[in-house]
Amino acid sequence: MIRSTRRERGALVDALGVAARATPLTLAALVVLTVVAAVLPVAVAWCTKVLLDRVAAGTASWPELAGAVAGLLTAGLAGGVQPHLTQYLRAELDRRASLAAQDRLYAAVNRFHGLARFEDPAFLDRLRIAQFNGINAPAELTNTALGLTSTFVTLGGFFGSLLVISPVMAWIVLLGGVPTLLGEMRLARARVGITLDTSQAQRREMFFASLLADVQAAKEVRLFNLGDHFRRLMLRERLDINRLNRRMDRRTVLTQGGLALLAAGVAAGGLLWAVKAALDGRLGVGDIVVFLAAITAVQSSVGGLAAGVAFGRQHLLIFRHYRAVTAAGPDLPDGEPDTAMPPLRRGIELRNVWFRYSDEHPWVLRGVSLTIPYGQSLALVGVNGAGKSTLAKLLCRFYDPTRGAILWDGVDLRAVPVAALRERVSAVFQDFMTFDLTARENIALGDLANGADPAAIERAAERAGIGAQLAALPDGYETMLTRSFAGDSDSGGALGVPLSGGQWQRVALARALLRRGRDFILLDEPSSGLDPEAEYRMHEELLTHRSGGTSLLISHRLGMVRTADVIVVLEDGVVVEQGTHRDLLATGGVYARAFNRQASGYVAEIGSAR
Known part of the structure; x- marks a missing residue:
């Protein structure tokens, strides 16, 4: 409990700090306006009391009333201007604090060097909350803190007024608001729970909705008549979300309704006491006005305090997810920032590399050992699922080997900064970006x-x-x-x-070729979307580009790989063959069978055409 309170206190200080650093002058002005707004109702009530008491006495002169009238006029002017100025400044605070929080979030996400966190459902749920709720939390918590400050000041002023008139009634009214405070805090905790419970459903709903509106999916959605299917799936997720929210709404109505009845009972009791006291001559006209204003204000303030605390706690719990993302440590061990990444001179070695995505997943690579010699090209071939693209991801350090090591001129990649490694690498991925x-x-x-x-x-x-x-x-x-x-x-x-x-694939290749002078280029299925003529031209260009450079080529089209200096065949995550194109054909193994199978199709077509 104490640890949780400390975490929440730390989160609150952090959130307020975001807003204060984003726009300190705006926040300072809002604090002043908040105090002014909180004092105004108390000042109006007491000025009204003085005015009515003197008028009721029948002996008041204008000079005696001037102070009270001036106070009411000043309060009226301030009360007319303050809300509009506060609204403007709060909007500015929201904009600047949200911008600062957004920048901090994505700067933190950008520090994740690998891909594992982006494939973790629990992390994605937390990231979604941070993106859609946590970014606004610093502004919301700051506004809530200002609102609570205003409520405390107003509550203190009117509670003091009640103490002057009737200490007993003052404490009855104040303590009558404690159940409201506790009830609202329980509701806030439940609302955050609903946010967490519906997070995955909301992500699925957004996924199905994107399929219905995304241009990339439009062809297959329409060809296979999938629109109604995905719409039903989307609505099913929304119905599940609505069911949980509806249950929360019922709980809220019952809780707040019961608390409202309790507050009404306390107010009615106070009103009856004030009427009796006035009939007994214990309260004057001004006292009754102040008492009625005070009892209403105290109850309203206690209710507002409860709602504000509950609302703040809700955003505080959400902001903790934001902080968890922004404060997350490195996902991959990084070398010392000043560690130099030497130019490649000997080659890249995979030494007994084993890899799986988690302890629950099967091994993708099993004891892979191979060397990509400096200045030479290595081609990696194998059926789908053999582990080729996974090996490419390891070379770019999107993951680290579960066992074994990858060495750059004898230096473990884990010992050098990730950014320094990637400055020396260029790549075209199979799932390239458009x-x-x-x-x-x-x-x-x-x-x-x-x-x-x-x-x-x-x-x-x-x-x-x-x-x-x-x-x-x-x-x-x-x-x-x-x-x-x-x-x-x-x-x-x-x-x-x-x-x-195919055109997009060539744009992706141009993007990789722009990085001239890199020590190592990785090409994962660079011609999969090209027509034969374009593939031939790309093959010739890549031969020129790879000449004298160190490269890894992954391709199912074995005609693309035959000119590589070394060809490695992967099967079920294991290296089963290795050698030149000519050597592998001579052995008659996996590579030879696959190459002859592809070549026979072309030869048969040429023969039939003759």
Whole structure:
């Protein structure tokens, strides 16, 4: 319990610190306005009491009433301006604090070097809460803290007023609000529980909704008539979410309804006492006004205090998930920042590498040992699921081996900074990204340090076999390669131009080729979406690019790999064959059978054509 309280206190200080650092002057102004707003009701009540008491006495002169009237006028003016100014400043606080929180969250996410956390459902649930709720929590908690400050000041002023009139009634009214406070805090804890319970369902709902509206899925959704199916799945998740929320709403109504009846009973008792005291001559007209205002304000303040504490606790618990993401330690061990990454001179060695994604998963790689010699090309072949792409991910350090080591000129990759390694590596992945940006930007992302050089971008595009096609687009390299963010054709705006799968693959290759001078290039199925002519040109270009460089090529098209210096065959995560194309054909093993099977199809077609 104590540890939980300390965590919540630390989270609150952190959240308030985010807002204070984001906009200190705005926060200071809000504090002043909050205190003014809290004092105004008490000041109005007492000015009214003085005014009524003197008028009721029948002996008051204008000079005696001037102070009370001036106080009421001043309070009225302040009360008229304060809400609008507060609303403006709170909006500014929300904008700046949310921006700071968003930047902090994604800066933390960007520090995750590997992929494991992005494949962990528990982490993804926490990240979703941080993205959609936690980013707003610093502003919400700051506003709640300001609201509670205002409530405390108002409560203190009116509670003091009640103490002056009737100490007994003051304590009865105050203690009558304790059940409300406790009830609201229990509701807040339950609401956070609902947020956690519905997190996975909300992610699934968003997934099914995206399939219904995403251009990438549109073809298959319509061809296979999947729209109604995914819509039903989406609605099923929403119905499950609504069921849990409805249960929470019922609990809220019953709890708050019972607490409201209790508060009404206390107020009615106070009203009866005030009427009797007035009839007995113990209270004057002004006293009754102050008493009625005070009893209403105290009850309202206690209720507001309970709601504010509950609301704040709810956002505090949510913010703890945000903090858990932003404070998460490294997902992969990183070398010392000043550790130099030497240029590759001898080669890359995988030494008895075993890997599985978790203890519950089967082994993907089992005792893989191989060397990619410096200045040579190694091709990796095997059936789907053999572990080829996993091995590529290990070489880029998206994961670390479960056992064994990967050595760069004899240095374990875990001993050098991840960023330093990736500065020396370029890659084209099988599941390459298609960025909704211009053609120039899509290629420039491969090397932001040199991406501003138009000539380098165009050279990379030419070498990837896509330069002429990009230059022929309506705005050349400045053409958006998407219709998601381009101008509306109805309003005369320029439409983006979507590319084919093969064209996108060549853009991805151009992005990798822009990173010239890298020690190691990794090509995972770089020609899977290309037509034969484009594949041939890419093959020739890659031969030129790989000449003298160190590279790893993964491909099912064995014609692409036959020129590699070394070919390695993976089967069920184990190296079963290794050698040159000629050597492996001579052995008549797995590679030879696969190569002959592919070649026989082409030979048969040529023979039948004759």
